[in-house]
Amino acid sequence: MPQYMDVHHGMKGLTADQLMEAHRADLAIESEESVHFEKAWADPESGTVFCLSEAPSAEAVQRVHERTGHRADEVHPVPLTV
Amino acid sequence: MPQYMDVHHGMKGLTADQLMEAHRADLAIESEESVHFEKAWADPESGTVFCLSEAPSAEAVQRVHERTGHRADEVHPVPLTV
Numbered sequence: 202m203p204q205y206m207d208v209h210h211g212m213k214g215l216t217a218d219q220l221m222e223a224h225r226a227d228l229a230i231e232s233e234e235s236v237h238f239e240k241a242w243a244d245p246e247s248g249t250v251f252c253l254s255e256a257p258s259a260e261a262v263q264r265v266h267e268r269t270g271h272r273a274d275e276v277h278p279v280p281l282t283v
Numbered sequence: 284m285p286q287y288m289d290v291h292h293g294m295k296g297l298t299a300d301q302l303m304e305a306h307r308a309d310l311a312i313e314s315e316e317s318v319h320f321e322k323a324w325a326d327p328e329s330g331t332v333f334c335l336s337e338a339p340s341a342e343a344v345q346r347v348h349e350r351t352g353h354r355a356d357e358v359h360p361v362p363l364t365v
Contacts, residue, residue: 206324206333217363224365242288242335242361249359251288251333253324277331279324281299283306 202237202255203280205262207273213248220250226269227252234261253279284319284337285362287344289355295330302332308351309334316343335361 220243227238236256243250252273256262259276266273302325309320318338325332334355338344341358348355 204324206326215363217365220363220365241365242286242359243363244288244359244361245363247357247359249357251359251361275329275331277324277326277329277333279326279333281297281302281325281327283299283302283323 202235202257203278204282205254205256205259206277206279207252207254207262207266208275208277209250209252209271210274211248212243212250213245215243215245215248215250223269223271227265230268231265234265236261236265238265284317284339285360286364287336287338287341288359288361289334289336289344289348290357290359291332291334291353292356293330294325294332295327297325297327297330297332305351305353309347312350313347316347318343318347320347 238254241252320336323334344358
């Protein structure tokens with residue numbers, strides 16, 4: 202399954218609890234889109250969040266994020282890893 | 284040790300070999316800055332590369348990338364993970 206890295210901007214001041222809550226909301230419905238969110242990293246100072254997922258398409262990743270109320274600003278397929 | 288996610292833009296057409304070579308160059312000198320590059324993901328279509336590291340500071344991350352010839356466009360501390 203392809204991997205994706207999506208990026209959210211404008212999340213300044215995000216707390217650990219808010220990140221956890223958003224991630225849990227994604228996990229709760231991700232299987233309906235055959236997506237799995239593996240990990241997320243947040244920089245609350247600049248308001249940037251990075252989410253790593255396995256998914257059938259970028260659109261599927263975005264659909265999960267949209268349904269849980271936090272649309273991604275960028276969804277990148279990341280076919281190369283090291 | 285704090286974690287950082289740095290982002291490189293403008294890497295359109297990057298190949299798996301080029302990513303590997305860049306990562307190896309970083310690994311070869313990272314200990315001089317007490318940095319460890321854990322993982323990198325690349326989207327050759329948009330030309331975006333994401334590097335995850337453990338480091339004493341964002342400046343240390345950038346110094347390694349500069350010395351190996353690929354300065355990052357953004358270096359984000361990512362104190363929150365899930």
